[in-house]
Amino acid sequence: MPLIKVQTSVDSPDKVAVEGLLKSLSAQLAKHTGKPESYVMTAFEPGVAMTFGGTVDPVCYVEIKSVGSMSPSQTKAMSQDFCQRINEKLGVPTNRIYIEFADAKGSMWGWNGSTFG
Numbered sequence: 001m002p003l004i005k006v007q008t009s010v011d012s013p014d015k016v017a018v019e020g021l022l023k024s025l026s027a028q029l030a031k032h033t034g035k036p037e038s039y040v041m042t043a044f045e046p047g048v049a050m051t052f053g054g055t056v057d058p059v060c061y062v063e064i065k066s067v068g069s070m071s072p073s074q075t076k077a078m079s080q081d082f083c084q085r086i087n088e089k090l091g092v093p094t095n096r097i098y099i100e101f102a103d104a105k106g107s108m109w110g111w112n113g114s115t116f117g
Helices: 015-033 072-090
Strands: 003-008 041-045 060-067 097-104
Touching: 003 015, 003 072, 015 041, 015 072, 060 072, 072 097
Parallel strands: 003 041, 060 097
Antiparallel strands: 003 060
16 A cells, blocks of 8 residues: 655646656555555645745655555665656755655555555
């Protein structure tokens, strides 16, 4: 059930570009977590009013959640990968991207009328 949610102050690129970004993030999140892509969810929220370092220059906040635990080596690799992808696709400098990683207990994540725990 990995989830990656991207919020950014950048205006939305065209639909094709957004779909390409989401598909890329989905495939990579599955690869990084070792979970089937059929369980990965992605979300993109452009045009969010945000500041970073006291400025309104382009900025991005990313949430990555997954049932189980992510190791420090996994989160470091994901940070590098996703910061680079977001920079390439949205033009947000990597030093203006925060990523929050959160492990979820299976019993605290619902799907298909049940939970994962």
